[in-house]
Amino acid sequence: xxxxxxxxxxxxxxxxxxxxxxxxxxxxxxxxxxxxxxxxxxxxxxxxxxxxxxxxxxxxxxxxxxxxxxxxxxxxxxxxxxxxxxxxxxxxxxxxxxxxxxxxxxxxxxxxxxxxxxxxxxxxxxxxxxxxxxxxxxxxxxxxxxxxxxxxxxxxxxxxxxxxxxxxxxxxxxxxxxxxxxxxxxxxxxxxxxxxxxxxxxxxxxxxxxxxxxxxxxxxxxxxxxxxxxxxxxxxxxxxxxxxxxxxxxxxxxxxxxxxxxxxxxxxxxxxxxxxxxxxxxxxxxxxxxxxxxxxxxxxxxxxxxxxxxxxxxxxxxxxxxxxxxxxxxxxxxxx
Amino acid sequence: xxxxxxxxxxxxxxxxxxxxxxxxxxxxxxxxxxxxxxxxxxxxxxxxxxxxxxxxxxxxxxxxxxxxxxxxxxxxxxxxxxxxxxxxxxxxxxxxxxxxxxxxxxxxxxxxxxxxxxxxxxxxxxxxxxxxxxxxxxxxxxxxxxxxxxxxxxxxxxxxxxxxxxxxxxxxxxxxxxxxxxxxxxxxxxxxxxxxxxxxxxxxxxxxxxxxxxxxxxxxxxxxxxxxxxxxxxxxxxxxxxxxxxxxxxxxxxxxxxxxxxxxxxxxxxxxxxxxxxxxxxxxxxxxxxxxxxxxxxxxxxxxxxxxxxxxxxxxxxx
Numbered sequence: 008x009x010x011x012x013x014x015x016x017x018x019x020x021x022x023x024x025x026x027x028x029x030x031x032x033x034x035x036x037x038x039x040x041x042x043x044x045x046x047x048x049x050x051x052x053x054x055x056x057x058x059x060x061x062x063x064x065x066x067x068x069x070x071x072x073x074x075x076x077x078x079x080x081x082x083x084x085x086x087x088x089x090x091x092x093x094x095x096x097x098x099x100x101x102x103x104x105x106x107x108x109x110x111x112x113x114x115x116x117x118x119x120x121x122x123x124x125x126x127x128x129x130x131x132x133x134x135x136x137x138x139x140x141x142x143x144x145x146x147x148x149x150x151x152x153x154x155x156x157x158x159x160x161x162x163x164x165x166x167x168x169x170x171x172x173x174x175x176x177x178x179x180x181x182x183x184x185x186x187x188x189x190x191x192x193x194x195x196x197x198x199x200x201x202x203x204x205x206x207x208x209x210x211x212x213x214x215x216x217x218x219x220x221x222x223x224x225x226x227x228x229x230x231x232x233x234x235x236x237x238x239x240x241x242x243x244x245x246x247x248x249x250x251x252x253x254x255x256x257x258x259x260x261x262x263x264x265x266x267x268x269x270x271x272x273x274x275x276x277x278x279x280x281x282x283x284x285x286x287x288x289x290x291x292x293x294x295x296x297x298x299x300x301x302x303x304x305x306x307x308x309x310x311x312x313x314x315x316x317x318x319x320x321x322x323x324x325x326x327x328x329x330x331x332x333x334x335x336x337x338x339x340x341x342x343x
Numbered sequence: 344x345x346x347x348x349x350x351x352x353x354x355x356x357x358x359x360x361x362x363x364x365x366x367x368x369x370x371x372x373x374x375x376x377x378x379x380x381x382x383x384x385x386x387x388x389x390x391x392x393x394x395x396x397x398x399x400x401x402x403x404x405x406x407x408x409x410x411x412x413x414x415x416x417x418x419x420x421x422x423x424x425x426x427x428x429x430x431x432x433x434x435x436x437x438x439x440x441x442x443x444x445x446x447x448x449x450x451x452x453x454x455x456x457x458x459x460x461x462x463x464x465x466x467x468x469x470x471x472x473x474x475x476x477x478x479x480x481x482x483x484x485x486x487x488x489x490x491x492x493x494x495x496x497x498x499x500x501x502x503x504x505x506x507x508x509x510x511x512x513x514x515x516x517x518x519x520x521x522x523x524x525x526x527x528x529x530x531x532x533x534x535x536x537x538x539x540x541x542x543x544x545x546x547x548x549x550x551x552x553x554x555x556x557x558x559x560x561x562x563x564x565x566x567x568x569x570x571x572x573x574x575x576x577x578x579x580x581x582x583x584x585x586x587x588x589x590x591x592x593x594x595x596x597x598x599x600x601x602x603x604x605x606x607x608x609x610x611x612x613x614x615x616x617x618x619x620x621x622x623x624x625x626x627x628x629x630x631x632x633x634x635x636x637x638x639x640x641x642x643x644x645x646x647x648x649x650x651x652x653x654x655x656x657x658x659x660x661x662x
């Protein structure tokens with residue numbers, strides 16, 4: 008693999024549960040929502056890494072903790088080899104230029120009172136990334152053209168309410184890439200958009216990634232899109248990674264029963280292969296009090312006995328950097 | 344005679360900037376126990392079409408022309424009382440988009456369903472209505488002992504099931520589901536779709552599935568109608584629609600859908616944006632985005648033309 012840009016080790020983020028006054032008198036201990044609970048992975052230069060899972064699996068929190076938008080409870084985050092886990096905000100500043108985020112909802116993430124030009128120039132102004140107003144304007148125009156918001160001279164003066172959802176997300180993408188960052192997190196960037204425009208936005212992101220060799224963390228619940236978008240995928244369940252590998256490994260040589268169930272549940276746009284099979288019942292349990300042992304055992308169709316309930320399966324490499332956390336496969340160690 | 348036959352339905356919204364041509368001249372049929380998918384981008388008129396079928400349009404919406412024949416009776420000409428007594432809930436019922444949040448949070452779910460039953464069948468006693476709620480809960484796979492819960496005590500999938508139970512409260516012939524899958528996780532979505540397919544068989548229920556997601560429709564429906572800018576541009580049975588889509592818009596839409604079972608490929612999209620329905624484009628409404636657009640497309644509106652049996656398309660390429 009190429010140079011590692013982002014590395015996460017045993018990352019944890021627990022949110023304390025707010026309790027009422029009387030409950031806190033009675034209750035003996037503080038409860039936590041274990042949103043992210045021991046996650047490790049790394050992203051190489053120019054790599055598109057997909058983080059997939061149901062809502063409540065902790066994928067968004069993971070993305071935010073890596074960018075230090077949230078402070079981790081435990082574990083470590085390395086960015087270009089430097090440990091940024093406990094850095095102070097002023098020490099973080101040089102790194103802020105190198106990491107950006109595209110949010111899910113383009114209707115909420117753009118300031119309605121700022122013009123498109125100001126929105127895109129803002130990160131450069133904040134981080135003093137341009138030498139003067141002239142360079143600033145040049146770069147804003149350039150990135151607008153790259154984002155296919157043409158004519159750029161006209162879009163600079165528009166306000167977000169004049170744009171469609173797809174155009175807004177182009178602006179958000181342009182804002183993220185204008186600093187030519189080394190690392191970008193995209194949190195469900197197309198889930199609010201129409202299907203016909205989704206591909207456009209994703210292709211735009213891919214073209215930026217290729218141009219600047221950016222490492223890209225793509226957070227999504229849509230496995231069908233990840234299949235065509237990502238180089239590698241990690242599937243999360245209740246704050247832990249269940250399976251991780253190249254896209255082909257995870258989608259075509261699926262090992263974890265949860266990943267299998269997720270893939271089986273994805274509807275296929277082909278009436279001849281109709282099958283809606285529902286392999287698993289119920290919904291994701293509460294992360295406040297996750298099931299013991301393997302967190303998936305309460306819904307697992309291939310439950311193999313006591314071991315699943317008692318022992319937590321480690322994430323092991325079963326060969327060719329295909330990782331899975333399941334007792335069915337923990338016997339198969341990688342051939343060294 | 345079909346269970347439901349819509350002929351040249353046209354619905355506009357009056358706004359300060361002029362009429363919005365939300366639904367224009369759409370026609371389709373729905374047989375008993377059949378499932379029809381209505382697909383298209385947001386703002387193409389799918390939801391307005393559904394609201395027109397029940398005549399529950401917002402105050403500025405109006406059905407201008409057309410007929411909606413339900414078992415031979417024209418819904419457009421019925422008054423409010425007749426609609427309540429014969430059509431809504433008993434004939435056709437609707438599950439709204441974002442149904443997860445459509446329950447009233449301060450009433451018990453049981454009371455909400457009982458209210459609906461009592462309103463449409465005044466003769467039934469409260470006790471019987473409660474009994475029916477329990478049966479409905481069982482039908483949709485919910486625990487009947489939880490009828491007296493509040494909506495917030497249910498998870499998203501359970502709320503969606505409760506909404507389906509509510510929609511079925513007065514034995515309708517047609518169930519309209521507006522975006523039943525959005526906002527649900529894939530696994531829960533698959534559970535809900537499976538439930539709807541089972542109910543359809545069990546109750547011989549006709550379903551109109553409104554969705555922007557073609558893959559959901561391809562999993563559940565017999566027929567598919569593609570809407571663009573207020574019009575149905577193509578209509579046919581689901582197999583021929585997917586195997587041989589005729590309209591360039593349908594082709595683009597199908598292509599834009601990634602299939603998890605395929606090899607990794609470049610993702611496609613339809614260039615451009617849907618038009619403003621205050622002033623829809625002349626001729627074929629799709630011509631500004633169409634890669635096959637000819638001169639005639641800008642001038643003349645293409646007729647809705649039957650290409651092969653049961654497969655209709657409105658496009659100048661085919662006639």
